[in-house]
Amino acid sequence: MHEFDEQPSRLGRLRIPLLATSAAVAIVGWLVFNPPSLFDGPVEEVRVPRDTGEIRVASLSESFDAEGTLEPELEWTVVHPSAGTITKITSSASPIATGSVLYRVDNVPTTAIVGSVPAYRTMTVDSVGTDVLQLEEALVELGYDSLNVLSIDQTYTTYTASLVELWQEDLGMDPTGTVDYGTVVFIPGNLAVGEVMLSTGDMASGGTLMTLESTDQMVRFDIDVTELHSLPVGSTVSVRLPDNSTFEAVVTDRVNAGSGLWTVHARPAEPLDQTTPVDVSWTVDLASDAVVVSAGAIRRLDNGTFVVEVVHSSDLDTEFVPVELGIQSGSSVELTSGPAVGTAVVEP
Template identity: 25%
Template sequence: MTAVVLRHPRTRVLVGGTVVAAVVVAAMTAALGFGGGESGATPPRDMPAATAHVVRRTLTDATSLSGRLDYGAAAPVVSRATGTVTWLPPVGSLVGRGGALLRADDRPVLLLYGTLPMYRALAKGAKGADVLQFERNLWALGYTGFTVDEKFTKFTTAAVKRWQHNLGLPRTGSVGVDQVVYGPGRVRVAQHSVRLGASADAQVLNCTSTTKVVTADVQTAEAGWAVKGTKVQVKLASGASVAGTVAAVGAGETGGSGDSGESSGGTSGGQGSDGESGSGSGSGSQNDTVKVTIAVTRQKALRGTDPGTVDIRYTAERRENVLAVPVVALLALAEGGYGLEVVENSRAGTGPRTRIVPVRTGLFAEGLVEVSGPGISAGATVGMPE
């Protein structure tokens, strides 16, 4: 192999972001009087202006993309109360177990936790899983004196009367479908769907979770890294970074339509919806995206951080225990590929000398490049550009 390097100035490859392979063509080589020698290392030449060492280390190719910090998708809250909406919680407020989601004819419609919708009235003698769900909530609110099971007994009735008394409601001992809305947990009011004075038997609110998450629409072709459990770093607008984990990978935009095609489960007094429409499998447009949701465990680190754009940094590739040199130390060889100018001590004590050694390149990351080849070892000295 013939290695060719121009002395004045020394020809090197500058790589930034995308590696541009500069190849010295054979015609130029002949015109400058190089080539035609024996294969192998080049003869001694001027010493490089600067040097660096070959190091052994782990290289990580990290990539960033833009995402958004918010509370996730909003879900509808559907009330089955009769009458007129007389009060709604302020947008941005939090509603927990036993809290009022609205008032209809000045009576509260309360949030309880559970997955079953409130599909029937509950009273003494009722049995079933919905009774168990209600009794668990009643017990969690501090009302005891009954057995938490699937039976609505006289003891449950007594506890319900105490609960109704504290709420300022008639002490009937039974619970109507218009009095309770079930949801998965505490919610944050995102939007009012009706105005005061509207019918209460309607979708009245849109609510989100109280937990902040990061979402990003990623080109499908570039989403190979987005696997549930993948660790990422999220850089906030303040400059601080927090750890995140890919929690879900779902459908995103298709064909640049601007519609995510994703619906969230509702918080409803009737049959709730819990659907998510996937992206179509038809055209496979280059504009197809996948929605990546990233969970942030340390929610305290997000306190005081308003919803907005964030940077998501993930590891695209990682190479452990490899030899690496600064990217700018690479030389373009006339016959193709890359080489390094290795500095060696002469045997006769006449001072150091250099030779060009061809190398194979691997991962480019962090301003370094993975290299390997005969004579390349950790601690070796290589030339750098002036």
């Protein structure tokens, strides 16, 4: 049978006082830096008041925006129908007036005349049509009917031919009295030369010689079909240029571009002469003098009822009151029934 020494070792006797001393030092240190106060009571939780707002009257609107382009309202392509050498071609950016020579092929001029129907044939005695009418109007405008005899009636008469001869002489052409196809280009009004594809000495072989651009600018942008209701023809949009200046434009038409998109054209109120990307925005009035509340004040109960928390004496004295909702715009929601205007509500 083993016998154990019941006396603690010297090392054991020393360890206990050392541990006690260390603990005492730690407690004293904590008390030095965290002295207790006899007056400290239990810590009370600080309550933060809840935010409140009012049911109010306001006008509701919806804002839209799109990216677009400021560009010429119309582009017109000039094609010479026969082969030949270009002996002169204009590059003037000035508006093209009736009687302006656009170019010469083999030294034969092609003249611009303002008209809605394009040139499509040779015009001579007994020709009848709108193209003849446009030619007759041009002859009068250019001053060749000094006797005021010409009947502007879509019929090419011998008198019409006599005026054409005078005109051809002034252009340096053989005075045949016949307007050959390719010597006249009927164009819409308010056009200027946009881009010239060929130069003097190049061959004209039935291709495009130049493009003409409208001096009137338009704003073009696309919208989703769901936004179509917001932009009827005649409505106004605000347009911002890259330099942050703005102008207004009036919607002139809307064209179905497919894939759920519509292309909108809007004409600026003031003339502009640049082509550039723009930002377009517009606002639609939804309701005026509507009773509204902030969207954050509305709660939906489990049974589907919408309520607001009405404040009485304080935000601790409240009750839930049912409301019926109308349209929403941004952070405001219309109330079609519920508490009166001026009622305070909790807005979490």
